[in-house]
Amino acid sequence: MTLTDFSDRATGLSPSKIRDVAELGLGDPDVIPLWFGEAAWRSPGLAVEAAKTSLDREPAHYLPNNGHPALRAAIAAYLARLHGVELPVQRITVSASGMQGLALAAQSLVKPGDRVVTITPDWPNIAAAFSIAGGAVDKVGLHVETGRWSLNIERLLEALTPQTRCLVLNTPNNPTGWTLTAQDRQVILDHCRRLGIWIVADEVYNRLYRHGPSAPSFVDVAKADDRIVAVNSFSKAWAMTGWRLGWMVTPPELEAPLAMLTEFNIACAPPFVQAAGASVLDAGDSFIEQQNERLSAGYDLVARRLGAMQGVEFIEPDGAFYAFFRVDGVSDSLQTAKDILRQTKVGLAPGIAFGEQGEGFLRLCYAQPAEVLNAALDRLEGYFGG
Incomplete structure (x- = not known):
């Protein structure tokens, strides 16, 4: 063979x-x-205790594909506190890690041959997820300017043409720590709205921001009809890499397709892991x-x-x-x-x-x-x- x-x-x-x-x-x-x-x-100890309690008290059965209602509600409440936005749970899907959230985004948005633009240097798994889905990945590079990583916004906008299906942004960025500013975020959003380009924002380092409680997020500005998927995770903010739990904020129309993709992949994230996630959202600040x-x-x-x-x-x-x-x-x-x-x-x-x-x-x-x-x-x- x-x-x-x-x-x-x-x-x-x-x-x-x-x-x-x-x-x-x-x-x-x-x-x-x-x-x-x-x-x-x-x-966090409260995550461990919540997982133990779930295993002790509840059968470890299948959950809804988009996540346990209690966890989806906890995510919505957390985002309301952090970003000042009120999101219906239909816009929130639970994933088995941020990485699976990226894979689900790629599978739900990208057709074979679709052009996808990413920012580099970047975590290699991001481009891989969209390549596996059939996307043709192009990259726009960051550069070092006056001792800091910087994005040439004009160059990025030139790369985002009517033929572009999707822009994938990891901000704060792994490995550089570069973070998209609120001003550049708005410029990118306006441009992508005009051209109908999807934005997939990998925001797993959102709470590990050196200049405030959270980095500028697309959750701050996304409307229900915007072509924006914001992916997040419990891995970094709460040191839960091995738990494999994350979430996505999407337009409500993606709720059903994401449920089907999850059904035919892993069915759901484990219930005791979801219980742990809800606990840190409620009391893990x-x-x-x-x-x-x-x-x-x-x-x-x-x-x-x-x-x-x-x-x-x-x-x-x-x-x-x-x-x-x-x-x-x-x-x-x-x-x-x-x-x-x-x-x-x-x-x-x-x-x-x-x-x-x-x-x-x-x-x-x-x-x-x-x-x-x-x-x-x-x-x-x-x-x-x-």
Whole structure:
């Protein structure tokens, strides 16, 4: 049996270059793993207790495809508090992770050959989800300007033509931390409204914003008839990556198609996981506040120490929890990340994993205790030079 026996959807995918590095060090107790995008600390205790209570008291049966009514109502109430918008539950669909939300968006919106525009550097799974659905993905690159990542809005608008089906924006962005401004958001929205282009906004880092309680969101401005799908997740704001739970805000007309796609995929997210999600939406704001204090301290530490290392250019992010830094002379970030792992036992993600625009960069996740970050930075200082 050869690869030609399988579908192009399966064989046409490229392996994750982050996992290329991670698989060389997983299981090694001496490795400090900063390659994946997840916090080191545990999920909120109230989520764990809610899941236990659900398992103790309720049968773990199928739920409605679009999510448990209590969770959909909790999401609506949370969004009302955060964004000041009143959303009917028909506009809210529960997904088994933010990633599944992106896949559902791609499957429901994109036909084979449809043109999809994304912003790069970006998490590789985003483009993959739309490619699997048959989309032809084009990318518009961010650039570094005065020490920060920036979007050339005119260039993006030129790329968004009447032939474009969908624009996919990850903001705050993984890996750069770039965040769409409210002003640029409105310019993009007006342009896409005129041309009938769908906007899929991956907003999973929305609460990990360095300049306020939440980053500018399309939920703030989306009308019921707008072609906007806003995807979010419990993974980052509440350190629940392994729980696999998220949600989507969509026009009400998408409720039924998303239910059918979910039915013929996973049926529903597990009921005890949905119970955990509802608990943190109702009472988990203190966890986010404490986490952001930890992230602020981690950011300050990493910015100070990385910025002092020889040949390292630290670029200030606006959100998320990554340092995406450029290293002088690096033209093969994958091999550099492997070499750093081999020599220092520090696991970083190679910039090339996030597209050609990321070559020459490395990504470090600073959602770690200070002692772990200091140990990793000591080792990197030995590698790069202080």
